Amino acid sequence: MQQQWDESTSTLSGVSETVPGDAYTLWFHLPKGVTMASAKVEVGGQTVAVQSSMKDDALTISFAGQAKPAAWTLKFALVEK
Numbered sequence: 001m002q003q004q005w006d007e008s009t010s011t012l013s014g015v016s017e018t019v020p021g022d023a024y025t026l027w028f029h030l031p032k033g034v035t036m037a038s039a040k041v042e043v044g045g046q047t048v049a050v051q052s053s054m055k056d057d058a059l060t061i062s063f064a065g066q067a068k069p070a071a072w073t074l075k076f077a078l079v080e081k
Contacts, residue, residue: 010037010076018065025062026072032057037077043070 003014018024030036036059041048043066051062061074 011073012076013071013073015069015071017069020065020067022065023062024065024070025060028059028061028074030054030057030059030076033079034076035079037075039072039074041070041072043068 001014001016003012005012012028016024016026036052036054039050039052039061041050041061041063048063048066048070053060053062061072063070
């Protein structure tokens with residue numbers, strides 16, 4: 001897995017190799033005041049269905065494993081108080 005943070009757009013992106021057909025889950029800790037704005041996964045230029053869940057400060061992003069590397073992009077935003 002590789003990942004990269006773009007501070008100017010609050011975007012974390014990466015590429016993961018997964019097991020075809022098996023559920024694949026990414027886990028992230030989000031500090032207070034930060035929320036996920038969007039999540040996208042693409043394989044070979046095709047968008048893959050993504051499920052996200054937030055419990056306490058733990059964010060999970062899940063999708064079906066693919067035969068080719070999966071490129072994922074998560075955008076974050078500050079929560080207004």
